[in-house]
Amino acid sequence: MTTHALRDQTVAEIAIRLAGATSVFRRREIDVCDCADVPLAEAAAAQGLDIAELEAALAALGDAPSGAPQDTPGLVHHILTRFHDTHRRELPELAELARRVEAAHPEHPLAPRGLADLLQRALVELGDHMAKEEQVLFPAMQAGYRGSLEMPIRVMRHEHEAHADLLRALEHLTRGFAAPEDACPSWRALYVGAQKFAADLAEHLNLENNVLFPRFERRRS
Ligand SMILES: [Fe+2]
Ligand SMILES: [Fe+2]
Known part of the structure; x- marks a missing residue:
């Protein structure tokens, strides 16, 4: 590009x-x-x-393509390894780190109060959502199923809206991932990790909503 x-x-x-x-x-x-x-x-x-x-x-992001394959089985595999696995690996640590930062700075006016709970909620909600995709929807897509997948896709799209709300809450709570001047290294690392998670989740949602799902839907109004 x-x-x-x-x-x-x-x-x-x-x-x-x-x-x-x-x-x-x-x-x-x-x-x-x-x-x-x-x-x-x-x-x-x-x-x-x-x-x-x-x-x-x-x-500045580089000329490298996102690495998302064009064929459906390859794309699903990419979503699973690049995003589902990554969220599962990173979210527990982020929630734990947020818990520590909140506990360490109870009096700081800019402390991200509620961030640990928000990340814990993300862990649970995303975990449930990804399990549904992995157990039902994605295997059907990878197998080239041509029957109606409209209903499960609609449910997934609806849950993606909740994930987008979660992203907005995350950005709001961290003031755009900007740690204050006097933030400790853990606090800074927390915001770097939270921003990376937010970018990953946004790209994850984009790939499913705008690339994968439309292949199995009639034209949406
Ligand atoms: Fe997904
Ligand atoms: Fe999804």
């Missing part, structure tokens, strides 16, 4: 091909779903952003 070509590509095309782009968009309040079919230049103008700066931020 070359820099000069970025402004003419749609937000969804870039989000799907360029790893980490969802995080660049999210920080600039460009909604990947709302702006899916909008060229980058237009999406930037609508937010009053400098297109050259935005292109540079995206180009």
Whole structure:
């Protein structure tokens, strides 16, 4: 992907091909779903952003593709290994770290009170959700099932909306993942980890909502 070509590509095309782009968009309040079919230049103008700066931020992510394969069995495998496994590996540690940071700074006005509970909730809700995808929906997709998957997909999409709410709450609680000047290393590490989790989850949701699921749905209104 070359820099000069970025402004003419749609937000969804870039989000799907360029790893980490969802995080660049999210920080600039460009909604990947709302702006899916909008060229980058237009999406930037609508937010009053400098297109050259935005292109540079995206180009800085590197030219490497996100690594998401195009074929459905490969894509499902990628989602499982790159996102499901990663969330399961990282979330318990993040929740535990948040618990320690909250306990260590009970009087600090900027302490992320409630973050540990939020991450624990994410762990439980995502765990249930991913188990449903892994046990029912994804095996059917990988096997090339052509019957109706509309109903389970609708349930998954509905749960994704709750995950998006969770992301917003996470960003709000951490004040955009910005640790205060006097934050200790654990606190800083917590926010770095939380931001990485948020970027991963946003990309995970994007791949399922905008790439995988539409392959098994009739045209949605
Ligand atoms: Fe998933
Ligand atoms: Fe999902």
